[in-house]
Amino acid sequence: NPAQDKYHPIKHACWGKDEPTPYMALSKTFQHIEEISARLKIQSILSNFFRSVIVLSPNDLLMCVYLCLNKLAPAYEGMELGIGENVLMKAVCQSTGKSMKEVKAETQEKGDLGIVAEGCRTNQRMMFTPPPLTVGSVFKKLTEIAKMTGHSSMAKKAEKIQSMFVACKHSEARYLIRSLGGKLRIGLAEQSVLTSLGHAVVLTPPCQKEYPPEVLDASKTMSSEALKEKMDESALIIKTAYCELPTYNVIIPKLLEVDVTELPKYCHITPGIPLKPMLAHPTKGIGEVMKRFDNAEFTCEYKYDGERAQIHLLENGQINIYSRNQENNTTKYPDIIARMPKVLNEGVKSCIIDTESVAWDQEKKQILPFQVLTTRKRKDVEANDIKVQVCVYAFDLLYLNGESLVRQPFKKRRALLRSSFKEIEGEFVFAKAKTSSDTDEISEFLEESIQGNCEGLMVKTLEVDATYEIAKRSHNWLKLKKDYLEGVGDTLDLVVIGGFHGSGKRTGKYGGFLLACYDEENEEYQSICKAGTGFSDDDLAKHNEFFKPHIIEKPKAYYRFGESVRPDHWFDAVQVWEVRAADLSISPVHKASVGIVDPVKGISLRFPRFLRIRDDKKPEEATSAQQVAQFYNSQEQIKNQTSDNKVNE
Numbered sequence: 001n002p003a004q005d006k007y008h009p010i011k012h013a014c015w016g017k018d019e020p021t022p023y024m025a026l027s028k029t030f031q032h033i034e035e036i037s038a039r040l041k042i043q044s045i046l047s048n049f050f051r052s053v054i055v056l057s058p059n060d061l062l063m064c065v066y067l068c069l070n071k072l073a074p075a076y077e078g079m080e081l082g083i084g085e086n087v088l089m090k091a092v093c094q095s096t097g098k099s100m101k102e103v104k105a106e107t108q109e110k111g112d113l114g115i116v117a118e119g120c121r122t123n124q125r126m127m128f129t130p131p132p133l134t135v136g137s138v139f140k141k142l143t144e145i146a147k148m149t150g151h152s153s154m155a156k157k158a159e160k161i162q163s164m165f166v167a168c169k170h171s172e173a174r175y176l177i178r179s180l181g182g183k184l185r186i187g188l189a190e191q192s193v194l195t196s197l198g199h200a201v202v203l204t205p206p207c208q209k210e211y212p213p214e215v216l217d218a219s220k221t222m223s224s225e226a227l228k229e230k231m232d233e234s235a236l237i238i239k240t241a242y243c244e245l246p247t248y249n250v251i252i253p254k255l256l257e258v259d260v261t262e263l264p265k266y267c268h269i270t271p272g273i274p275l276k277p278m279l280a281h282p283t284k285g286i287g288e289v290m291k292r293f294d295n296a297e298f299t300c301e302y303k304y305d306g307e308r309a310q311i312h313l314l315e316n317g318q319i320n321i322y323s324r325n326q327e328n329n330t331t332k333y334p335d336i337i338a339r340m341p342k343v344l345n346e347g348v349k350s351c352i353i354d355t356e357s358v359a360w361d362q363e364k365k366q367i368l369p370f371q372v373l374t375t376r377k378r379k380d381v382e383a384n385d386i387k388v389q390v391c392v393y394a395f396d397l398l399y400l401n402g403e404s405l406v407r408q409p410f411k412k413r414r415a416l417l418r419s420s421f422k423e424i425e426g427e428f429v430f431a432k433a434k435t436s437s438d439t440d441e442i443s444e445f446l447e448e449s450i451q452g453n454c455e456g457l458m459v460k461t462l463e464v465d466a467t468y469e470i471a472k473r474s475h476n477w478l479k480l481k482k483d484y485l486e487g488v489g490d491t492l493d494l495v496v497i498g499g500f501h502g503s504g505k506r507t508g509k510y511g512g513f514l515l516a517c518y519d520e521e522n523e524e525y526q527s528i529c530k531a532g533t534g535f536s537d538d539d540l541a542k543h544n545e546f547f548k549p550h551i552i553e554k555p556k557a558y559y560r561f562g563e564s565v566r567p568d569h570w571f572d573a574v575q576v577w578e579v580r581a582a583d584l585s586i587s588p589v590h591k592a593s594v595g596i597v598d599p600v601k602g603i604s605l606r607f608p609r610f611l612r613i614r615d616d617k618k619p620e621e622a623t624s625a626q627q628v629a630q631f632y633n634s635q636e637q638i639k640n641q642t643s644d645n646k647v648n649e
């Protein structure tokens, strides 16, 4: 695969102009990416592939991008793959004549059904050869599979999988099976896909109708420095556009139509398309908050313990609610939808507000704990069937009447929020706030928030550095949680990947569990600690029952752990737990954040304690390896600061 400046999008491609992109071309690209780990090289390989697609079959670009991300549509459309391994194994057996036993044994040995599937296809002779797979045909079938629901859907899904599988050649089977299973595992992060797109559209501008030779070889027209600058600028434009309008369905067609520098004109915040929310940084106490915000004006708000709800009012009057992960929760909250017209002030035609929906006791007029809210699970519910009432606590306004407010300071956004809505007790209320720089007052307010069933405070800048930073864990928002002030500063959300048999009082049940964080880049779970405290007897009994059907014979290929922490039973990664810890340390056995803080050692938690199950988070949304490294580093900084102070004293 030649470097970007040597790559010729037509000559180096394995298909011709106006021909559909072969799935083989994409699989080969995946294979190259999987074989290397250097990010720049990965971006160069992918941008070369995108350039060929742009020149030869531009209408396939959107599907190629989705397949690289192992998605079929934006999150709010709720279309997901993730077919169970047994169904995939059956499909492999039925298409190859192998027995289930053989396929299972081989998968255990190789640790990856994708590789096994590839091996089966390579060794198989066919009576007649099915037509080669194309990106278009695979995408269409995957979409059909994802849409199938109901009783008989399993058999139909298996049929469709087989029809693709028999046409697979070389590594196509590996990636097809992995895509179907929901994990591509080639080490390709979304940010790299966006960067590669940015590079591709500069090197091979898509709006070109004809491609003269000098366009196909951009290095001839520009000095490499100017070119590099343009490529970086383009990547940034696309990333910003994606933050504001996180849907490739709009961005990619626009990119094919206009110059990348024009993209911001067309891709901006739009009601009806959920934004990735701004998140907060943990802190360990009021002292740290004061230090970070030094001279900046800031305000404190209650940190409500519920579910984030981004509420969109569209020009046509439609109201949609999205989760923190851009899932469409509109049908989950018919009660909120019904009350919105009552709380909107006149003149508000369209808006996006950031809120927390919190379980509410109507009789006692008080907030109920998060656990109560998690019992309200149904995604599609009639208003009359709702058992857990919620109150909406509004804390930000991101868009109002055709205008984006994210670049305005929080002071202005909050004033507009308050003048655009009315409060109704127990239904829609503004987040309780206090603006003070007096540490005693803040400390009292923190105490008050905990008494009121909140998690603590969110401390936010008001004027300077106070924009809404989409998709960022920003330093402009600091979270202050009472219980954790002495510990890590925040809890971690970890995935349970194994169980250890208990002894004594815990005989016959699991007495401890192996927990892991999630490394987004390598798509793997990395062990971080063994947890054995914080459980009531009831918790342990429940966990024991829950994990029974999720026991797997061998660890998944995407579990990373040290040999000395092998649990008695491995579990499928299905549940996230919130865990508190005393601190983090470098570990010779655990593998969390390996390669980030230390080249070979991971990070582990000391004195981990189970707090609760986080049903609202999927395993991939657990605390990331990057976050673990940040926790570790900030703790080291604090330690150094304290020892510096001691030296000074």
Ligand code: ATP
Pocket (backbone or CB within 6 Å): 277, 278, 279, 280, 281, 301, 302, 303, 304, 305, 306, 307, 308, 324, 356, 395, 431, 458, 479, 491
């Ligand atoms: P946690 O485990 O505490 O939920 P998190 O990673 O999910 O952590 P954080 O960045 O810690 O999210 O905190 C931001 C979350 O706090 C928001 O996603 C929102 O749901 C919630 N929240 C509650 N009250 C507020 C508030 N006043 N302002 C902003 N966010 C708030």
